[in-house]
Amino acid sequence: MPEVIFNGPAGRLEGRYQPAKKKGAPIAIILHPHPQFGGTMNNQIVYNLFYTYVNRGFAVLRFNFRGVGRSQGTFDHGHGELSDAAAALDWVQALNPDARSCWIAGVSFGAWIGMQLLMRRPEIEGFLSIAAMANRYDFSFLAPCPSSGLFVHGSEDRVAPAKEVISIIEKVKTQKGIVLEHAVIEGANHFFDGKIDELMRTVDAYLDKRIGTPRENAA
Known part of the structure; x- marks a missing residue:
């Protein structure tokens, strides 16, 4: 898994990129939690999501938003981070011009950024929003x-209570054929401490349903 540096709107951005083994494979980008509260691309959930897509044959990028790790720039309260995510998607698409589809996954703050990117990029056909802070x-x-996807929350999340988030999700209008699903992991907090395996089983079950069970690149 090569370390990569690519150009973002506020300077260089640091990432980890796993190319796909097959030409025309789909692509995915993973967005990390809030930079000012310790969020990085090495977050355990981000790391697990990254390899979930790798094992399904995707070309996958996770990266640090501006001001995190070796990424240049400073925190921009979401505006600049959305631009970073768009630049990241542009970079992966330039490497994979024949990609047949695109997915985005975000954790907490990253889920908010990911959903905004979804609205701007019609090529994104699926999403995962983990612990989306829809109350904040x-x-x-x-x-x-515009796209179907999965929201996952912990029942004991005190940062973004599942009850509030689900009520907001249910108010979101969808286009014909678009399905928003949500799952609650019992006993999990905002960080899914001790519950990441259960979280990933839920994610994998959803991806099996959406894109098929075979994991072409699984070890």
């Missing part, structure tokens, strides 16, 4: 949500 960030821009 405005998700009303999903009007309507």
